[in-house]
Amino acid sequence: MNALLEVRDLDVRYGARRVVDGVSFTVGAGEAVGLVGPSGCGKSTTALAVLGLLRPHSGSVRFSGVELTGLRARELRALRPRFQPVFQDAYGALSPRREVRHQIAEPLRVHGRWRAADGPARVDELLERVGLSPAHGRRLPHELSGGQCQRVSIARALATRPELLVLDEPTSALDPSLRAGILNLLMDLQDSLGVGFLLISHDHAAVHHVGDRILTMRDGRLVA
Numbered sequence: 224m225n226a227l228l229e230v231r232d233l234d235v236r237y238g239a240r241r242v243v244d245g246v247s248f249t250v251g252a253g254e255a256v257g258l259v260g261p262s263g264c265g266k267s268t269t270a271l272a273v274l275g276l277l278r279p280h281s282g283s284v285r286f287s288g289v290e291l292t293g294l295r296a297r298e299l300r301a302l303r304p305r306f307q308p309v310f311q312d313a314y315g316a317l318s319p320r321r322e323v324r325h326q327i328a329e330p331l332r333v334h335g336r337w338r339a340a341d342g343p344a345r346v347d348e349l350l351e352r353v354g355l356s357p358a359h360g361r362r363l364p365h366e367l368s369g370g371q372c373q374r375v376s377i378a379r380a381l382a383t384r385p386e387l388l389v390l391d392e393p394t395s396a397l398d399p400s401l402r403a404g405i406l407n408l409l410m411d412l413q414d415s416l417g418v419g420f421l422l423i424s425h426d427h428a429a430v431h432h433v434g435d436r437i438l439t440m441r442d443g444r445l446v447a
């Protein structure tokens with residue numbers, strides 16, 4: 224399997240404090256890799272560095288062979304359609320006053336891929352892909368459940384047909400009854416779209432459910 228994402232000797236510090244210490248791992252094309260560990264061990268910081276949203280002190284993050292550390296914002300933006308984040312607080316990540324179909328379309332507009340002729344059908348297809356219907360697209364976020372909001376976030380992340388999703392605690396804000404639905408959706412998307420995942424969670428059961436491979440982090444280091 225080709226390494227889609229290759230992280231080598233990642234070292235991230237907040238001021239003098241080293242929070243990620245020599246972390247190395249890969250995610251292959253279409254592979255689901257789980258990153259687990261207790262609260263505060265550095266998982267979210269690793270995710271931010273992988274997404275290019277936080278500059279590491281040292282180390283390398285390569286996506287599809289391209290070194291992300293030190294890229295200019297414009298260069299990173301050009302790659303962004305290929306790897307997309309999904310965060311824990313799906314409701315907070317959505318604008319409260321816009322119908323969700325417009326929010327799903329947003330990455331297409333931002334990256335110049337929106338076409339009036341087939342854009343709306345593409346949004347409906349994305350809604351169905353995540354287990355919602357086109358009618359859900361006409362709702363505002365507060366008219367959806369937490370699980371449905373997370374599905375909208377995932378649909379939006381999929382709009383540009385990314386090869387990798389970086390999901391940081393995507394089920395932690397949800398009722399246990401809704402968690403399994405989202406985890407099953409992720410496995411279904413991996414099968415049907417071939418999209419790879421880096422799935423970050425403190426919930427071992429969730430990550431074991433979905434991950435082809437599990438990385439365990441403690442105090443900023445990978446321990447297994």
Ligand SMILES: Nc1ncnc2c1ncn2[C@@H]1O[C@H](COP(=O)(O)OP(=O)(O)OP(=O)(O)O)[C@@H](O)[C@H]1O
Nearest residue numbers: 237242260261262263264265266267268269392425
């Ligand atoms: N912006 C920041 N400035 C300073 N310290 C930070 C910052 N963000 C996180 N930290 C600290 O870095 C450490 C790692 O945080 P991080 O959020 O990466 O851990 P985590 O494993 O994702 O935990 P959680 O699941 O609780 O978010 C924690 O001790 C945290 O308090």
